[in-house]
Amino acid sequence: MRTVRVNAASKSYDVLIGKNAVTVLGEQAKKVCPGALKALVVSETNVAPFYLDVVKEQLEGAGFEVTDYVFEAGEQNKNINEIAGMWNRMAEAGFTRTDFVVGLGGGVTTDMAGFAASTFLRGIKVIQLPTSLLAMVDASVGGKTGIDIPKGKNQVGAFWQPSLVLEDTAFLKTLPDEVFTEGMGEVTKHAFIMDLKLLEKLEEAAGDIRSDEDLLEEIVYMNVSDKASVVGEDETDNGRRQTLNYGHTVGHVIERDSGFTKPHGICVAKGMGIVMDACVRAGTLAEDDAERMKDLLKLYKLPTEDDITPEAIVEGAMNDKKKRGGTLSVILVNKIGQAEIKKMTAEEFLKFLSV
Numbered sequence: 001m002r003t004v005r006v007n008a009a010s011k012s013y014d015v016l017i018g019k020n021a022v023t024v025l026g027e028q029a030k031k032v033c034p035g036a037l038k039a040l041v042v043s044e045t046n047v048a049p050f051y052l053d054v055v056k057e058q059l060e061g062a063g064f065e066v067t068d069y070v071f072e073a074g075e076q077n078k079n080i081n082e083i084a085g086m087w088n089r090m091a092e093a094g095f096t097r098t099d100f101v102v103g104l105g106g107g108v109t110t111d112m113a114g115f116a117a118s119t120f121l122r123g124i125k126v127i128q129l130p131t132s133l134l135a136m137v138d139a140s141v142g143g144k145t146g147i148d149i150p151k152g153k154n155q156v157g158a159f160w161q162p163s164l165v166l167e168d169t170a171f172l173k174t175l176p177d178e179v180f181t182e183g184m185g186e187v188t189k190h191a192f193i194m195d196l197k198l199l200e201k202l203e204e205a206a207g208d209i210r211s212d213e214d215l216l217e218e219i220v221y222m223n224v225s226d227k228a229s230v231v232g233e234d235e236t237d238n239g240r241r242q243t244l245n246y247g248h249t250v251g252h253v254i255e256r257d258s259g260f261t262k263p264h265g266i267c268v269a270k271g272m273g274i275v276m277d278a279c280v281r282a283g284t285l286a287e288d289d290a291e292r293m294k295d296l297l298k299l300y301k302l303p304t305e306d307d308i309t310p311e312a313i314v315e316g317a318m319n320d321k322k323k324r325g326g327t328l329s330v331i332l333v334n335k336i337g338q339a340e341i342k343k344m345t346a347e348e349f350l351k352f353l354s355v
């Protein structure tokens with residue numbers, strides 16, 4: 001089992017990564033949640049049939065009284081009604097401030113479990129058990145929690161760091177191919193913005209990191225280490241953490257315009273491709289470097305373009321929460337392995353995308 005320590009300003013905690021990591025859940029929960037008597041396992045309908053029983057057994061075996069809350073899978077259910085359901089379930093079960101929540105699922109689940117924990121009794125502990133690649137390498141680490149509202153994705157939420165993240169890479173075996181591919185959007189993003197070694201490893205693996213369990217574990221570990229270093233420097237997204245939004249300013253607009261039917265990681269890949277092209281046109285990114293990055297995206301079956309217009313991107317982006325005041329923070333990669341934050345007005349962003 002590999003360990004990454006996250007040292008966020010508000011809290012430090014471990015991310016444990018490895019095959020069958022779930023088997024240490026009970027003992028680890030006792031360690032990080034001393035005094036806890038009860039646990040609420042939050043999961044969704046695609047994941048629960050596979051892993052809810054084993055997680056509950058682990059917790060019950062360690063002496064916790066366990067209750068669960070399983071919601072219908074899908075981004076459309078990432079809303080306040082489900083959070084209220086979780087609050088009520090905990091209240092009915094008599095949870096106190098020392099009890100805890102476990103998020104078992106992909107990014108939607110870990111975001112919601114974290115948000116329910118951050119608000120119940122003004123904040124109780126959460127342990128994250130991500131089951132998707134995207135949630136392992138990104139969503140479950142770093143304490144961003146929240147829900148969507150009709151005006152946009154993740155518009156309501158809190159920074160609430162978990163007490164432990166347990167990443168059982170054997171869970172990835174049951175992940176449908178297209179969901180695994182989506183996670184590669186965030187994996188390639190880490191490579192582009194900060195990790196040349198990861199980029200080379202992904203190139204060497206030639207589009208397949210799934211069939212070799214050790215390689216998969218190593219790739220997850222490299223991504224979590226990258227994310228931990230960023231969160232350790234900037235927990236609340238005021239500086240370096242914004243570089244994790246590479247491809248997201250454009251990707252979020254594509255995702256929202258599709259009514260959230262296009263997966264997040266796929267939209268991020270499209271967004272990165274669109275920004276790469278704009279940087280090449282602006283003369284700040286070498287064409288060869290853009291080709292190298294786009295080849296990697298294609299190798300992992302990710303798209304690099306979309307037919308959305310520059311006008312639609314800018315209009316959508318100006319409504320996004322990544323806007324600060326009247327400007328947007330657009331993340332650029334002009335040299336592979338290095339990201340920069342460029343403030344742009346709507347007019348500048350339109351010009352950047354159009355010229």
Ligand code: GLY
Nearest residue numbers: 138142144241244
């Ligand atoms: N997913 C981007 C972040 O955690 O900041």
